[in-house]
Amino acid sequence: MLLQRLEALPVGSFHYKLLVITGLGWLFDAMDTGLIAFVLPVLGKEWGLSAGQMGAIGSIGLVGMAIGAVIAGSIADKFGRKAVFSATVILYSIATGLCAVSWSYESLLIFRFFVGFGLGGELPVAATLMSEYAPTNLRGRFIVLLESFWGVGWIAAACIAYLFIPVYGWHYAFIIGALPAIYVFFIRLHMPESVRYLLSKGKVEEAQKIVDDLEMRLGVKYTGDLKATADDVPTEKPKLKDLWSGKYLARTIMLWIVWFGIVYSYYGIFTWLPAIVYQQGFAFVKTFEYVLLITFAQLPGYFCAAWLVDKLGRKYTLSLFLCMSGVASYFFGQAQSAE
Secondary structure (H helix, E strand, O other), X not given: OHHHHHHOOOOOHHHHHHHHHHHHHHHHHHHHHHHHHHHXXXXXXXXXXXXXXXXXXXXXXXXXXXXXXXHHHHHHHHHOHHHHHHHHHHHHHHHHHXXXXXXXXXXXXXXXXXXXXXXXXXXXXXXXXXXXXXXXXXXXXXXXXXXXXXXXXXXXXXXXXXXXXXXXXXXXXXXXXXXXXXXXXXXXXXXXXXXXXHHHOOOHHHHHHHHXXXXXXXXXXXXXXXXXXXXXXXXOOOOHHHXXXXXXXXXXXXXXXXXXXXXXXXXXXXXXXXXXXXXXXXXXXXXXXXXXXXXXXXXXXXHHHHHHOOOOOHHHHHXXXXXXXXXXXXXXHHOOOOO
């Protein structure tokens, strides 16, 4: 069967190339999300924004991400992962560029919403595409490595803030954030469409060609049935309500709770950390230095998790890092100085 051949492919240059292509999307997403965290202290002072207004600017993008994630998933099932991935990258790039020319608090809110909408739409599509091509025995590792690009993106945002905002102002940070639109050309050239998506749309020959090409590039000679069979083509379309059926109910609830806690604490800390440190009396440049150091600490965690996830399993690796994060967060809250 076609899907069995896809699952049986050995890890090769194709998988790492796809990891880089989708990972760059995550990197640009994180860079864009991180930019607003570093811009807020400067923007708040320049525009004389209240705490409530700064909170709205920092949060409106997350609202857009929530809506974009829900809508983009359905659209990707209809038009394909590749097309939606490209469209969302263009959307948040253009919206970020428009943030640079914002003329008022209200206009910035609108542009940040569309930035979030594009970001939220791109993230799950990239992760889905990577998981569909990653070998079963190493799927966890590839997904964690994909998410490690998020940490690199925050580092990029911190570097942009450190090097450009003090010298050129916050406008240039957003202009740089618009550059990922150019990346779409590489997506169109080097990213394959999802085989499962093609099969679901009855495009069997196109799916067959992708698998044939991959086997040839990876030096695989499949000895079984080379043709797609009826088992490859899904007969029943999954529905959102299936997540709340008896089979998935417990894991859905637990994953929603865990993911809510992770996102709540992560964005709560990283979005507001530059502003909090600045409010403690540190200069802009010093603030960026501290946050950049903390951001770098994410990378060892990602790489360690990528190694452990296929050794200990998803559940135990997640539990271990959640416990470590809880302990570290407690002591972070008790800190009396930036040092």
